[in-house]
Amino acid sequence: MTTTNNLTQCSHCLLKFNKNTAIVEKEGEEELHFCCPGCQSVYHLIKDGGFGGFYKKRRDYKPGPPELSVVSDDLFIDDVLKHDDYYELEFIATNIRCAACIWLIENYLSKLEGIKYVRANYATHKVKVHWDFNKISLDKILNGIAELGYTPMPVSAMSSSDYFVSLKKSYFYKFAIGAFFTMQIMIYSVALYAGYFQGIDNNLKLMFRIIAMILATPVVFYSGLPFAVNSINSLKNRTLNMDVLVFLGSYSAYFYSLYGIFTGGEIYFDTSAMIITLILLGRYIETEAKIRASKEISLLFNLQPRQTKIIKNFDEENYKTGKLKPVIVKTSSVKKGDYVEVLPGENIPVDGVVVYGTSEIDESMFTGESVPVHKRSGDYVISGTFNLNGTLIFKVLEEPGKSSLNKIAEAIKKAQESKFYFQKLADRITSFFVPSVIAISCITFLYWYYSGAKFVDAFLNSVSVLVIACPCAMGLATPLAILIATSTAFKKGILIKEGSILENISKVKSVFFDKTGTITEGIPSIVEIRAYDFSDVLKVAASIERFSRHILAKSIVNAYKDDFLEIENVKEIPGLGMVGYTPDKKIVAAGNLALLDNLNIRADKQILNDFNTSSRKGYTNIFVVYDKKVIGIISMFDRVKDKFDEIYQFLLMKNIDMTVLTGDTKSTAEAVLKNYPALNILSSLTPSEKVEYVKNNLNKFPIMIGDGINDAPALKQAFIGIGMGKGTEIALESADAVFLNSNILLLKDFFKIASKARKIIMENLFWAFSYNFIAIPLAVSGKIHPVFSAIFMSISSLLVVFNSLRIKTLSLK
Amino acid sequence: MGSLFFLVPLSLLLGIIVLILFFWAVKNKQFDDVEGPKYRMLDDDDE
Numbered sequence: 001m002t003t004t005n006n007l008t009q010c011s012h013c014l015l016k017f018n019k020n021t022a023i024v025e026k027e028g029e030e031e032l033h034f035c036c037p038g039c040q041s042v043y044h045l046i047k048d049g050g051f052g053g054f055y056k057k058r059r060d061y062k063p064g065p066p067e068l069s070v071v072s073d074d075l076f077i078d079d080v081l082k083h084d085d086y087y088e089l090e091f092i093a094t095n096i097r098c099a100a101c102i103w104l105i106e107n108y109l110s111k112l113e114g115i116k117y118v119r120a121n122y123a124t125h126k127v128k129v130h131w132d133f134n135k136i137s138l139d140k141i142l143n144g145i146a147e148l149g150y151t152p153m154p155v156s157a158m159s160s161s162d163y164f165v166s167l168k169k170s171y172f173y174k175f176a177i178g179a180f181f182t183m184q185i186m187i188y189s190v191a192l193y194a195g196y197f198q199g200i201d202n203n204l205k206l207m208f209r210i211i212a213m214i215l216a217t218p219v220v221f222y223s224g225l226p227f228a229v230n231s232i233n234s235l236k237n238r239t240l241n242m243d244v245l246v247f248l249g250s251y252s253a254y255f256y257s258l259y260g261i262f263t264g265g266e267i268y269f270d271t272s273a274m275i276i277t278l279i280l281l282g283r284y285i286e287t288e289a290k291i292r293a294s295k296e297i298s299l300l301f302n303l304q305p306r307q308t309k310i311i312k313n314f315d316e317e318n319y320k321t322g323k324l325k326p327v328i329v330k331t332s333s334v335k336k337g338d339y340v341e342v343l344p345g346e347n348i349p350v351d352g353v354v355v356y357g358t359s360e361i362d363e364s365m366f367t368g369e370s371v372p373v374h375k376r377s378g379d380y381v382i383s384g385t386f387n388l389n390g391t392l393i394f395k396v397l398e399e400p401g402k403s404s405l406n407k408i409a410e411a412i413k414k415a416q417e418s419k420f421y422f423q424k425l426a427d428r429i430t431s432f433f434v435p436s437v438i439a440i441s442c443i444t445f446l447y448w449y450y451s452g453a454k455f456v457d458a459f460l461n462s463v464s465v466l467v468i469a470c471p472c473a474m475g476l477a478t479p480l481a482i483l484i485a486t487s488t489a490f491k492k493g494i495l496i497k498e499g500s501i502l503e504n505i506s507k508v509k510s511v512f513f514d515k516t517g518t519i520t521e522g523i524p525s526i527v528e529i530r531a532y533d534f535s536d537v538l539k540v541a542a543s544i545e546r547f548s549r550h551i552l553a554k555s556i557v558n559a560y561k562d563d564f565l566e567i568e569n570v571k572e573i574p575g576l577g578m579v580g581y582t583p584d585k586k587i588v589a590a591g592n593l594a595l596l597d598n599l600n601i602r603a604d605k606q607i608l609n610d611f612n613t614s615s616r617k618g619y620t621n622i623f624v625v626y627d628k629k630v631i632g633i634i635s636m637f638d639r640v641k642d643k644f645d646e647i648y649q650f651l652l653m654k655n656i657d658m659t660v661l662t663g664d665t666k667s668t669a670e671a672v673l674k675n676y677p678a679l680n681i682l683s684s685l686t687p688s689e690k691v692e693y694v695k696n697n698l699n700k701f702p703i704m705i706g707d708g709i710n711d712a713p714a715l716k717q718a719f720i721g722i723g724m725g726k727g728t729e730i731a732l733e734s735a736d737a738v739f740l741n742s743n744i745l746l747l748k749d750f751f752k753i754a755s756k757a758r759k760i761i762m763e764n765l766f767w768a769f770s771y772n773f774i775a776i777p778l779a780v781s782g783k784i785h786p787v788f789s790a791i792f793m794s795i796s797s798l799l800v801v802f803n804s805l806r807i808k809t810l811s812l813k
Numbered sequence: 814m815g816s817l818f819f820l821v822p823l824s825l826l827l828g829i830i831v832l833i834l835f836f837w838a839v840k841n842k843q844f845d846d847v848e849g850p851k852y853r854m855l856d857d858d859d860e
Contacts, residue, residue: 099852122849173836180832184825204817211825 012039014063018558021546042149049111051104058100073139076154080138086116086130089138093150096125105150112136112144126155164291170226171284178223178277181215182270188212189270209261216269220254224276240434241427245474248434250276252466265460268467271793278797282479286499308349314339314393316356331400338396342387350383351403352394358574359390360550364517366404366709371524371551371620371638374575384709388549390574411688411713425478425503425761433474437776441465444780461779468779468793469772476797477764478503480804485757488807492749493725495738501720503761505754507701508719511651511747512694514706515662515669518724518744519644524552524620524636526559530610537632541590541624543567544578552622552636553578556590573598577622589625596623596630603630618671640672643745648676650748657700661690663710690714705747707731722747756810764800771796 008019011032022033023040034040046054081088093105102120105127109118114135120127129141142152188208195205227250230243253272260267309326311319318324326341331349334340342348344359360372363385372388375381381394383403398404441462448458482499489496496502513519531537542560545553547570567588570580576598577591589599593611596603603611603623607630614621619635651658659680662669666683673679682693687710694702694717704711704718709731715721716734723735724742732738739746775792838844 099849102849102852120849121846122852123846172839176832176835180828184828201814204814207818207821211821215825 008033010035010039010063012043014061016063018561020542020560020562020564021554021557038149042147045147046104049108051107054100054104057103058098061098061100073137073142076138076142076152079154083130085132087133087138088128088130090126090128090155091142092125092153092155093120093127093145094125094153095150096120096122101150104148105145108144108148109141112141115141127152164287168284168287168291171280171287174223174226175277175280175284178219178273178280181219182273182277185212185215185219185270185273188215192267209267212267212269213258213261216254216257216273219273219276220250223280224250227276227279240431242430245430245434246275246279248437248466249469252463256460256463256467259460271467274797278476279479282476282483285483286479308334309341310334311339311341311393314355319356319393334396334400336396336399339393340396342381342392342394344387344389344391346387348381348383348385348387348394350396350400351398352381352396354379354381354392354394356393357391359392360388360574362386362388362551364522364708376575388574389572408687408709408712411691414713425500425765429474429765437466437469440469440776440780447780465776465779468775474765474768474772476800476804477768478761480801481757481760481764481807484804484807485753485760488810489737489750489753492746492753493740493743494746494750494753495740496736497738498736501736502754502757504701504719504758505751506758508656508703510657510659510697510700510702512659512661512690512697512702512704512714512718514704514708514711515660515664515672516638517707517726517742518705519660520638520640520672522638522726523555524638525555526634527619527637527639528614528635529632530635531632532607532630534626534631537624537634540565540588540626540631541622541634544570544580544588544590547580548572548578552620553590555636556622556634586627587625588627590622590634592621592623596625599625601625601628601630607633618668638672640675641744643743644676647744647747648678650751652678654751657697659693659697661685661693661704661706661711661714687711687713691717694718705744707742722750753807753810756807760804760807763803767796767799767803 007016008022009016010022011034013035015035017035019033022035023037025032025034025040032043034043046052076089076091079089079091093101096102096105099122102122105120106118109115109127109129114132115129116132117130118127127145131138131141145152188211192200192205192208192212194200195208224247227243227247230241231247234241234244250272253268256265257267257269257272259265308331309328311324311326314324334350339355340349340352348361354375354377356377358374358376361375361381362372363382366382366385375392380397381392383400444465445458445462448461449455453461479499482502485502486496486499516522526538529537534540538556538560539562542557543565544567545556546564547567548554565588566583567580568583570578572578573591573595576595577589579587579589579591579595579599581587587599589595589601610633611621611623614633614635617635617637619637622634622636623630624632624634648658657680658676658678659682660669660673662681662683663685664683666681669681669683673681685693690711691713694704694714698719701719703720703722704714705722705724706712706715707724707726712731712734715723715731720737721735723732723738724744725732725738725740726742737750739750771792
């Protein structure tokens with residue numbers, strides 16, 4: 001084990017953490033350190049099963065704690081394939097971090113009795129098992145995997161990406177055909193161009209032209225089919241989009257060339273195939289990015305428990321004496337008025353009101369506020385939140401379908417409907433470019449026809465306008481730049497789900513922030529320790545607080561790096577604090593003001609004065625008690641992230657409005673953000689009020705950044721919604737972009753990448769237009785030689801490709 | 814020069830055969846996991 005500066009590494013998950021919080025164990029000569037009981041139990045499971053080789057095998061293992069949860073097999077039942085003598089199931093194992101995990105899963109499962117076949121896929125994390133249903137149950141298999149920390153997920157849970165997966169498959173075949181044939185066509189086209197300058201045997205020329213035609217046919221009619229279908233649909237809706245332009249350009253070039261073969265005219269099979277292939281490549285990669293985005297997010301969370309423990313005919317007396325036992329039912333079948341039991345460490349399945357017990361509930365997934373909320377009889381609990389330290393019985397107020405989670409989902413849907421979509425830049429341009437090209441082409445026809453040319457010649461001249469205006473460069477101008485910008489952003493940790501948001505970044509004139517967890521650390525840290533005739537306040541506090549799972553307790557323990565006092569008989573009083581005794585029977589405690597009352601300890605006036613001063617500053621204060629005396633107050637505060645300062649200055653310089661939307665009270669929010677005068681603070685907001693504020697500012701093209709479920713509707717409503725990576729599933733799903741490591745500083749990179757992308761797009765469009773500006777008049781007058789126009793066309797596309805690649809060179813610090 | 818009339822179509826034919834082989838391999842899931850096998854090869858002998 002490596003130990004430096006009191007940091008140690010977990011023997012199982014390799015996370016580095018404060019040594020004082022470690023669970024230490026001796027194994028022979030070696031000392032093992034675990035960051036949590038979960039890691040400890042997984043370690044033993046692996047060692048005892050004879051799979052110790054796992055720890056030697058793993059390379060490039062990404063540190064991270066296991067998520068241990070019990071899986072119910074009814075989620076998977078629909079996915080099971082029944083064969084005569086065995087059953088088959090494919091599921092997704094989460095938290096696979098390296099190749100050794102694959103080895104462990106395969107070997108662990110294959111040693112279970114009744115397993116006939118296991119195969120885990122390292123790339124997709126899918127595991128396929130065949131088992132003898134007489135010898136082993138599905139439940140055992142799934143929970144065997146879950147105990148190792150690889151919580152199984154049904155493949156169907158990822159159904160949101162199903163559409164994209166099949167789309168990607170179809171694009172793949174279309175692109176592969178297109179790429180292969182286009183490359184072949186290029187060979188013959190180059191030969192034909194060379195032949196034009198150097199001379200070529202007539203028979204050979206004819207053969208090359210016919211080969212080019214044969215090769216272009218599948219590209220145009222198979223690979224290019226989606227463009228034809230989309231254009232017809234868009235014409236039906238009386239709109240013009242990029243696809244219409246691609247369709248017009250490629251199909252007219254194809255038929256024009258077909259005519260050219262038989263009459264000895266010029267051919268453009270290469271152009272027609274190239275544009276289809278390149279744009280398909282863009283679509284293919286775009287779909288891939290969408291699949292990756294939805295996968296990343298759907299794997300992050302699974303909030304609402306599927307099973308609920310209800311107690312029939314609840315009666316406090318009978319419950320206390322143990323006469324009432326809970327019954328396990330499916331969450332979806334819970335009714336209004338049922339009594340539900342929730343033990344420490346479980347999620348609240350449905351909304352309700354507490355009737356018995358006290359506990360602290362972590363509602364951070366809902367509000368973004370990491371300090372747990374104390375709940376007792378009469379308080380409301382929200383589905384999806386996490387019960388920390390006490391058993392609660394609550395009465396169900398809303399049926400599962402109408403819980404707070406569902407209400408938020410509805411608010412998101414509403415925001416979606418009224419979301420203000422900015423038309424894609426490319427579509428905006430095509431919406432005037434396509435009609436103009438068609439108009440010019442008609443005028444050309446009429447001009448030539450009435451000035452005495454033959455019908456065929458006039459028609460050919462007008463088609464050549466269409467062909468030459470072929471949008472190769474224009475079609476590639478935006479998608480390619482956005483694609484490269486998206487992948488550059490991903491490398492920095494910004495997951496962009498909707499690439500078109502990058503096009504309009506310069507319009508953004510206001511940014512809305514959520515407070516807790518977005519601007520602030522989200523976790524309170526110690527700002528002040530007052531000691532009263534005692535030096536080691538932190539030591540005493542940390543020694544008792546290490547027994548608690550409370551977030552304030554964790555912060556205190558993490559701040560302390562030395563040895564602990566020995567403390568026994570530790571008791572956690574929900575809502576108050578921790579109490580314990582030293583071996584010589586001195587009382588040790590840490591907690592709030594109510595704890596002092598509870599223990600009958602009097603604090604003198606000066607201490608209470610200090611307490612009040614700190615409270616007014618918005619601090620959370622912990623009294624530390626040793627031997628029946630208050631020895632100190634530890635003040636904690638959810639500090640603004642250090643990095644926020646840079647973002648603040650950056651946005652200030654760009655003259656962008658900054659507003660904080662928070663559910664917190666005004667005084668707390670103002671105390672936290674007092675160093676940032678330009679921030680407009682709006683406090684005590686409900687989720688729907690947040691949406692209203694964003695909606696009222698739509699003319700300023702607002703960006704909204706947040707992480708909680710309560711931010712989700714506002715994220716959806718905003719012009720650009722950005723979720724923080726540690727946020728909740730619903731928030732991330734509603735966002736257009738996600739900062740994977742929750743680093744607010746990425747906002748600066750986001751702006752930089754987006755502005756660069758926009759600049760490159762503009763340059764690309766400029767190139768594409770200047771080409772058309774010169775080429776179209778020449779085509780109208782019939783003066784351009786077809787070979788030059790073909791070469792010119794390819795060069796303009798290449799310029800766009802290379803110009804777009806320049807986004808990668810953007811230097812980001 | 815005459816040989817070109819035979820060799821060029823032949824090269825096309827070969828290319829198309831390779832394309833078909835490639836699609837066959839994709840359909841047979843040969844490219845589904847391009848990372849795993851190199852580790853699997855080393856792992857199997859250990860135990």
